[in-house]
Amino acid sequence: MTSRTDLSEWQTLQTLAGTDGQRHMRDLFGRDEGRFERYSGEAASVFVDYSKTRITDDVLDALLALSKACGVTERRDAMFAGEPINETEGRAVLHAALRGGDRKFAVGGEDVTGEVKAVLSQMEAFCAKVHTDEHLGYTGKPLKTVVNIGIGGSDLGPVMVTEALKPYAIPGRSVHFVSNVDGTHLAETLKVMDPETTLFVIASKTFTTQETMTNAQSARDWFLSKGAGEADVAKHFVALSTNEDAVKGFGIEPSNMFRFWDWVGGRYSLWSAIGLPIALQIGWKNFRALLDGAAAMDDHFRGAPDRENLPLLLGLIGVWHRSFLGMHAHAVLPYDQYLHRLPAYLQQADMESNGKSVTLSGEKVAYDTGPILFGEAGTNGQHAFYQLIHQGTDVIPCDFIAPAHSHNELGDHHPKLLANFLAQPEALMQGRTAEEAKAELIAGGASEEEAERLAPHKAFPGNRPTVSMLVEKVTPMTLGALIALYEHVIFVQGAVWDVNSYDQWGVELGKVLAKAILPELQGGEAGTHDASTAGLIARINGLRG
Numbered sequence: 129m130t131s132r133t134d135l136s137e138w139q140t141l142q143t144l145a146g147t148d149g150q151r152h153m154r155d156l157f158g159r160d161e162g163r164f165e166r167y168s169g170e171a172a173s174v175f176v177d178y179s180k181t182r183i184t185d186d187v188l189d190a191l192l193a194l195s196k197a198c199g200v201t202e203r204r205d206a207m208f209a210g211e212p213i214n215e216t217e218g219r220a221v222l223h224a225a226l227r228g229g230d231r232k233f234a235v236g237g238e239d240v241t242g243e244v245k246a247v248l249s250q251m252e253a254f255c256a257k258v259h260t261d262e263h264l265g266y267t268g269k270p271l272k273t274v275v276n277i278g279i280g281g282s283d284l285g286p287v288m289v290t291e292a293l294k295p296y297a298i299p300g301r302s303v304h305f306v307s308n309v310d311g312t313h314l315a316e317t318l319k320v321m322d323p324e325t326t327l328f329v330i331a332s333k334t335f336t337t338q339e340t341m342t343n344a345q346s347a348r349d350w351f352l353s354k355g356a357g358e359a360d361v362a363k364h365f366v367a368l369s370t371n372e373d374a375v376k377g378f379g380i381e382p383s384n385m386f387r388f389w390d391w392v393g394g395r396y397s398l399w400s401a402i403g404l405p406i407a408l409q410i411g412w413k414n415f416r417a418l419l420d421g422a423a424a425m426d427d428h429f430r431g432a433p434d435r436e437n438l439p440l441l442l443g444l445i446g447v448w449h450r451s452f453l454g455m456h457a458h459a460v461l462p463y464d465q466y467l468h469r470l471p472a473y474l475q476q477a478d479m480e481s482n483g484k485s486v487t488l489s490g491e492k493v494a495y496d497t498g499p500i501l502f503g504e505a506g507t508n509g510q511h512a513f514y515q516l517i518h519q520g521t522d523v524i525p526c527d528f529i530a531p532a533h534s535h536n537e538l539g540d541h542h543p544k545l546l547a548n549f550l551a552q553p554e555a556l557m558q559g560r561t562a563e564e565a566k567a568e569l570i571a572g573g574a575s576e577e578e579a580e581r582l583a584p585h586k587a588f589p590g591n592r593p594t595v596s597m598l599v600e601k602v603t604p605m606t607l608g609a610l611i612a613l614y615e616h617v618i619f620v621q622g623a624v625w626d627v628n629s630y631d632q633w634g635v636e637l638g639k640v641l642a643k644a645i646l647p648e649l650q651g652g653e654a655g656t657h658d659a660s661t662a663g664l665i666a667r668i669n670g671l672r673g
């Protein structure tokens with residue numbers, strides 16, 4: 129198998145990295161009035177400006193040629209055709225089928241549209257029952273509060289979306305999330321819960337995850353300790369899972385289970401039954417709109433020509449930054465408070481997907497793959513880590529995301545927020561030379577000597593790439609489209625890097641070792657460990673007595 133680095137397209141890009149990749153964007157903008165128009169586009173109501181990245185037409189052409197040489201389009205088609213592109217687990221990757229509406233999808237030749245629709249109908253009917261107060265608890269009161277117990281993909285998506293779509297929340301209801309196995313998370317959540325009106329949603333694809341099973345068991349114990357009987361569990365506990373046997377084993381009836389399938393990756397599962405807490409919070413119509421927004425982005429990704437295909441272009445630009453220009457990190461900076469959990473969500477989506485270092489055929493990659501992703505809602509990040517983004521030694525490409533309208537148009541808050549959303553990328557691109565800094569200091573009254581001394585500190589290198597994404601408003605539709613855009617960017621990058629974006633074996637080893645260590649913290653015999661781990665175990669056991 130040829131390595132990506134043997135491809136002539138790869139080598140062309142390596143050469144371009146030393147030429148075009150070093151050009152200052154100030155000059156690129158200076159020489160080209162059409163840059164913004166040429167390097168921006170819109171799909172499914174998400175407008176994307178990628179002109180403030182270090183690309184030229186030559187770079188873009190070379191990236192698109194690389195994509196062709198890597199078979200990105202063929203792999204995309206294989207994904208949508210339900211082929212088992214998750215090769216290490218022998219599974220299809222078909223979360224698009226969950227949101228596809230009437231579009232047909234099949235896995236291994238078998239149509240799945242029907243079963244997807246059946247579960248969606250089951251979810252819709254359940255939501256209707258809860259929302260009309262017909263689903264009653266063990267004392268006859270309607271259930272008003274939802275506690276979702278899940279972790280990773282069974283938590284981050286629903287948390288992010290319910291936060292993002294708070295303006296659509298049905299009044300008088302609330303959704304809470306417990307993920308950490310740290311008892312504090314559950315204990316603090318239960319403190320404000322009324323057992324008579326609380327619905328527990330146990331969300332776990334495998335229904336074996338230690339954190340979730342432990343929290344679910346403790347929630348059940350708490351519920352039973354409040355005067356409810358075993359038979360009442362059915363009214364207050366539902367499961368979202370692929371594992372019917374384990375759900376039964378836990379004591380939840382299959383009729384209270386909302387299922388999904390092994391072709392839905394955990395970090396791509398918010399569109400499945402895992403989205404139930406979202407639907408419970410925002411209502412069915414809005415949940416459907418979320419799915420429709422994502423489906424519109426799927427259509428764009430499948431149908432738009434390469435040069436207009438935003439997920440393809442953004443994915444390739446990310447590869448350019450990471451594998452050719454040596455940029456290690458990627459910041460996601462939403463200028464919308466409701467999107468404050470988007471970076472955390474994308475951390476799992478991206479880092480668990482492309483945090484890989486062997487190719488599909490098992491060889492060590494000879495290039496950099498997935499970046500370190502982090503972020504924070506603007507403008508808070510500006511007062512925390514942006515200093516490093518502006519003047520640090522690492523160049524960190526950033527995504528700036530903003531809605532033109534806020535759900536809370538309070539005084540002049542939103543224009544101020546938007547001004548920051550616009551100013552930061554401008555500053556990151558333009559920078560400020562030492563000469564400019566010196567001139568400004570002198571204009572501000574500094575002496576020549578003082579200006580000379582301070583200018584290096586006040587100079588900004590600029591040429592720091594940013595992508596700006598703009599939506600009219602954060603709605604279920606635009607949010608769905610935005611999430612799907614990122615999913616496909618991750619797909620494109622995985623396809624170019626020749627890694628399996630759909631497994632996560634790296635999470636396993638720690639889990640196995642934790643299982644082995646647990647008995648040693650509960651009075652069991654000491655196991656075999658390195659001196660550091662053994663020393664820490666002994667110390668913890670000493671402290672806990």
Ligand SMILES: O=P(O)(O)OC[C@H]1O[C@H](O)[C@H](O)[C@@H](O)[C@@H]1O
Pocket residue numbers: 279280281282331332333334335336337340394395480632635
């Ligand atoms: O939904 P579950 O089976 O409980 O899995 C929850 C999470 O477990 C692991 O951490 C995996 O790495 C995640 O991808 C997954 O989302």
